[in-house]
Amino acid sequence: MGRPRGFDEVTVIRAAAELFSTRSYDGISMDDLVTHLGVHRNSLYKTFGSKRGLYQAALRWSLEHDIAPLIDQVAGAGDLDQALRVAVAEPAAEVGLNLLLLAAVERAPVDQEVADQLSTVLAAFDRAARAAAGPQPPAQGGEDDLAFAVTAAVLGLRLRARSGTAGTDIDQAGAALARRLTQHA
Template identity: 85%
Template sequence: MGRPRGFDEATVVRAAAELFSTRSYDGISMDELVTHLGVHRNSLYKTFGSKRGLYQAALRWSLEHDVIPLIDRVSGAGDLAEALRVATGEPAAEVGLNLLLLAAVERAPVDREVADQLAAVLAAFDQAARTAAGPRNPAPGEADDLAFALTAAVLGLRMRARAGTAGTDIDQAGAALARRLDHHT
């Protein structure tokens, strides 16, 4: 019988998600992961198989615990403006949305599994926005267009905030866009 694991896997995966949400996959070495997570290299390899295995576990965890709950709240919003306010005003979802953005830009083009996970989550986000738009009888295709625009706006605002562009305030920008939507829906 082997030695019992000396770390809590869920805690390590959550901490890895936080780290992967701050920098690129290729920009984080195994040495940094070992140091940041406080887990021996051999234990990480035994549990996750590789850096990619840890990354996949962290991405799955973040999508499930950060992004999907946000999508559920967007779906429950009364209209698109409220959906935008919910999606841009959720500090708890920051790690998940940051990791989603990094995964979309750097890993999805080279990793089919990541691409498939993100496609499913983005489709769910679009569906939540369609649900939030409500039964206002849009023209054919309009609900899909609005849903796509909302998802793109949320991710675009998150990207600008992440970039630290001077004068970028995600709450202010989200509120301005939500006010505009309030006038047109």
């Protein structure tokens, strides 16, 4: 019988998600993971099989624990203004949105499993935005166009905030967008 695992797998996965949300997948080495997670390299390989295996576990965890609750909050918002405020200002979702962005830009084009996961979560985000927006008149492009635009705006605002661009106030920009969209609804 082998030794019992000397680390909490969920804690390691959560910490890995945080690390993967800050730098590119290729920019993180196994040495970085060992140092950041405080877990021996052999233990990581034994549990996750590879860096990609750990990345996949971290992405799944983040989509379930960071992004899914945010999507639920967006869907439950009373209107588009509140949905945008929730989506851009929810601090608990920052790690998840940052990881989602990096996964979309870096991993999805080269990893079909990541692309499939992101396709599913972005479709859920669109449905949540559609629910928050309520019925839209056909002259505005319909519900699907507006939902897609809201999802794209939230991710774009997160990207701008992440870039550290001077003058980027994600809360202010999100509120301005929400006001503009609700004025024309």
